Amino acid sequence: MKRYPVPEPVARALAKLGRDISLARRRRRLSQASLADRSGIGVNTVRRLEKGEPSGSIEHLARILYVLGELERLENLLDTGTDEVGLLMMDEDLPERIRARRSKGAL
Amino acid sequence: MKRYPVPEPVARALAKLGRDISLARRRRRLSQASLADRSGIGVNTVRRLEKGEPSGSIEHLARILYVLGELERLENLLDTGTDEVGLLMMDEDLPERIRARRSKGAL
DNA sequence: TTTTAAGCGCCCGTTTCAGAACGATTATAA
DNA sequence: TTATAATCGTTCTGAAACGGGCGCTTAAAA
Numbered sequence: 001m002k003r004y005p006v007p008e009p010v011a012r013a014l015a016k017l018g019r020d021i022s023l024a025r026r027r028r029r030l031s032q033a034s035l036a037d038r039s040g041i042g043v044n045t046v047r048r049l050e051k052g053e054p055s056g057s058i059e060h061l062a063r064i065l066y067v068l069g070e071l072e073r074l075e076n077l078l079d080t081g082t083d084e085v086g087l088l089m090m091d092e093d094l095p096e097r098i099r100a101r102r103s104k105g106a107l
Numbered sequence: 108m109k110r111y112p113v114p115e116p117v118a119r120a121l122a123k124l125g126r127d128i129s130l131a132r133r134r135r136r137l138s139q140a141s142l143a144d145r146s147g148i149g150v151n152t153v154r155r156l157e158k159g160e161p162s163g164s165i166e167h168l169a170r171i172l173y174v175l176g177e178l179e180r181l182e183n184l185l186d187t188g189t190d191e192v193g194l195l196m197m198d199e200d201l202p203e204r205i206r207a208r209r210s211k212g213a214l
Numbered sequence: 215t216t217t218t219a220a221g222c223g224c225c226c227g228t229t230t231c232a233g234a235a236c237g238a239t240t241a242t243a244a
Numbered sequence: 245t246t247a248t249a250a251t252c253g254t255t256c257t258g259a260a261a262c263g264g265g266c267g268c269t270t271a272a273a274a
Contacts, residue, residue, distance in 0.1 A: 078131050078172075100138070
């Protein structure tokens with residue numbers, strides 16, 4: 001498949017997230033090694049995450065947040081109550097499958 | 108390295124996140140294939156993410172949120188202003204390296 | 215000040231994942 | 245109602261991540 005470069009805003013977001021993870025860890029007085037052990041992952045993985053490298057897995061991010069006591073933030077990342085766009089439609093009415101219309105030029 | 112099972116709360120958080128991604132996508136009337144194309148990733152990857160499988164990468168999550176117009180949420184996931192625990196200490200005073208004390212039984 | 219280990223950059227082998235493709239199912243549009 | 249495509253479950257392979265290790269630098273503790 002064609003390889004697409006990471007969009008700039010995405011790279012920025014990941015870098016910011018990494019910095020905040022580092023901050024949160026140091027606030028709790030945890031070394032990278034200690035956080036890695038408690039999270040059940042390698043030190044290198046923690047470092048790559050804090051560095052903002054896009055390669056990290058969601059599981060590892062979640063494990064770290066769990067140790068930091070901030071798992072809720074990930075769990076409620078797209079929570080309905082605060083999703084402005086989505087509030088226009090009731091969730092119960094959402095179709096399971098999204099099908100394009102015939103003639104109309106939908107997206 | 109020893110393989111650790113995914114902690115239950117982590118699995119729950121990922122499942123919830125997956126459901127919310129699916130909801131957000133359908134609210135915007137996007138098919139999985141369409142979202143995948145716009146995000147520059149494969150359909151299977153979108154499906155695995157919505158399913159809550161822990162294997163997905165952070166980059167893919169970020170790309171999807173970017174397309175959904177919700178990248179900010181990830182960027183501010185651990186933002187200082189709302190990190191209760193961290194507010195106890197000024198960020199400027201945080202040491203770059205966390206070192207364990209000698210005799211005291213720190214963590 | 216001296217000591218020492220936290221953090222970084224790098225490399226490498228193993229493990230795992232992302233993407234593609236297939237058929238089957240079934241919700242949705244007409 | 246019928247037609248069709250959106251979603252799902254599965255398998256497979258090249259590519260990439262993960263984790264471990266090494267040496268170096270230097271911040272933080274004594």
